[in-house]
Amino acid sequence: MSEKKPSLEVTEIPADKISAEVSSLLNRGARMLYASGVDMGVPGIRIDYYFTFDDEIPGRNLALRTFVNRKKPVIESVTPITTQADWAEREMIEFLGVEVKNHPDPRHLWLPLNWEDMHTSTRQQQDPRSERIDTGPTAHPPHDNIFTKQLSVVPYGPYHPALIESNYLKMSVEDEIVRDADLKLGFNHRSIIKLMERRDYYKDLFLAERICGFCNVHHSLTFAQAVEEIGGIAISKKARYVRTLLGEMERMKSHILAIGLMGDLAGFRTMLMHAIRIREDILDSLEVMSGQRISHGIITLGGIRNDVTPVHTDVILSKLQDLKKSVPEYFDQCLANDVFTGRLRTIGVLTPDAARESGAVGPIARGSGLNLDIRKNLPYAAYEDVDWDVVTENGGDCFARMQVRMREVLMSLHICEQCCDVIRSSPSEPVPLVHELPCGEGFSRTEPPRGELLYHVASNGTNTPDFVRLRVPTFPNVRIMLNLIKGSTIGDVPVIIGSIDPCFSCTDRVTTLTPQETVTPGSEGS
Known part of the structure; x- marks a missing residue:
């Protein structure tokens, strides 16, 4: 199909x-x-x-x-x-x-x-x-x-041990209670959208990957789907399953690291060390498919750049078997530790109504009971053909959001096994070469680890896009993070940030600055 x-x-x-x-x-x-x-x-x-x-x-x-x-x-x-x-x-x-x-x-x-x-x-x-x-x-x-x-x-950033990426979180505190919070973005800007509008579609795939090191597969996939919609390009069955496999591998490596970082923030650093160890099997599998452990460059317009052979799938299935043993053991250790669970329960509660009104996406929405997952609401790649269920929790607190991530990792393992079985028996098909696209607009939505990602691409009939616009999942979620921080204790702020798992590299995707001389008011003529 x-x-x-x-x-x-x-x-x-x-x-x-x-x-x-x-x-x-x-x-x-x-x-x-x-x-x-x-x-x-x-x-x-x-x-x-x-x-x-x-x-x-x-x-x-x-x-x-x-x-x-x-x-x-x-x-x-x-x-x-x-x-x-x-x-x-x-x-x-x-x-x-x-x-x-x-x-x-x-x-x-x-x-x-x-x-x-x-x-x-x-x-x-x-x-x-x-x-x-x-x-x-x-x-x-x-x-x-x-x-x-x-x-x-109390300032956090722009460089702070509690922050993975540069941003500036500033809070006004009264008796250890956060009364107000504000976030300043723009420290990671690279003008990627403007660069994409000046290069051809194939080069734009690599630029899309560079937006985020954790979600690079989904960025290139979402951009490719928008372009493929404009050109009416059909995708082979094998390519759809390989794209699904890549997406779920990326989901697992992101979620496992988020869980490990949360353990570190909650005072259980051993969790982070185990997370890094377990992720190696996932990174090895991605390297088998693409030749790269971080930026993979395997997705291209009309399909995939590298063929995934039965030999590759045998190696991946072996890694998946190891993960099916190590991942549940790791999660059991997390949930059995009172340091971890005690720091997360009843902290940063987001009600279903508040999640819906504020536009929460990803594990933040599903941790508040919202059945929102683009893979199920609007299936893409091979998600309509594999067996899986949307994971939700009703607690709405930091613990519920981490439980969603744990259960989604187990669900991703199930999806990956199904994909490998189909990929092994599917023949390879040639990938069409795209030179110029007809005039039109393409709109694509996918579900990266942090939530809904959308790309809007317009073609002017040449080999470069007329414009590119995108919205990353952290963009709505980080506004929710500020609301959750207000009213919490200063000690709970790192835990709330960790449960949101923000990616400020994604959020700073569009900034364009024109160098100019700044004139301070009142200093003219001095």
Whole structure:
């Protein structure tokens, strides 16, 4: 059977009708995915709000599209209607200079908070969280003085032992209780989206892989599926199963490391050492298939780059048998340890309603009882043809989120065995060579270890994309992390961060900075 492709319905409406239409869609059960803007030149700045109706019509994706004037781009914020649009609209403010009226928090998301441009100077002066920013000659470093309350301020980052990647988490604390928290992003920017728009589709596959070291298979897979939708490219049965096998291997290596890191954060470092040991069998299997342990480069347009032979599958099945013994033993040790379980239970509780309203995805959503998994809601690759179930937990706390990851690793082992059996008996087929694509748009969604990933790719009829937009799972989940941190004790913050398992390399995927001289207000002519 041919691989199913999600479609994107586009409804173009006037800018002043966006808020009303967004409210209507949400009332009809739609789930907001993302919002993005593209500078189209003469036509103006195009703004898309993405929605899905997976609960009613699996695979139905809708984009509300409007155009605003390039010289004075103004649009009404929908963040008061749904907080899921918050950071997406702040991106529009920074990258495109769009004035988003009535946005509750229009400060810089990526640039330093005291970087004044793109309408932000006036609004930051009105925002109480930015009143203490000193822009005089003795200004504090960027990202300082976020809070106005006279409370103890505890910074995490941009370089901190509790953080795997650079970001700046700042909390105001009163008697060990976190009263407020803010996150500053932009420390890992590489301008990857702009690079993708200037290179051909095959080179873009490698750029997509470089967005994240943990989810590189899913980034290249999601981009490839969007491009394949534009070109109407069919995928062979064997390629679909190899892609599924790669995705589940990646899920296992990510989840096992997340569990080990959580053990380290909870005071049980032995868990991290065992996790690193167990992951070696997974990395060896990935090396057998692709020749690489980290960035694999095996997914290409129309299929897979390297053939997976019966000899390869025999080695992989042997590794899977070892994992079927070591993984349950490892999880039993974790769950039997009071240090681990005691630090996670009743901490960082996220209710099902809060998870749904805030746009939680991945283990965070499923740990709160939401049956949300793109592999089941909108099957891609070979997920429709293998036997597996969505893993959910109802606790909603840090422990429930880690239980979801543990059970998903066991489910992934089951899926990998099925894939190997089919791959061994399937013949290899030639992969079509893609030169130029017809004009059109492709929209793809997959389920990496951290949750739903989407790519929106547009073709202009050449061998390079017209534009690329993507939303990573950490983007909505890290906003939820801030809400969970507020009201918790300062000692529980690392555990909450570990249960979310954020990837800031993914989140900083789009930042583009133009070098320019910064002029401090009041210093002109000095």
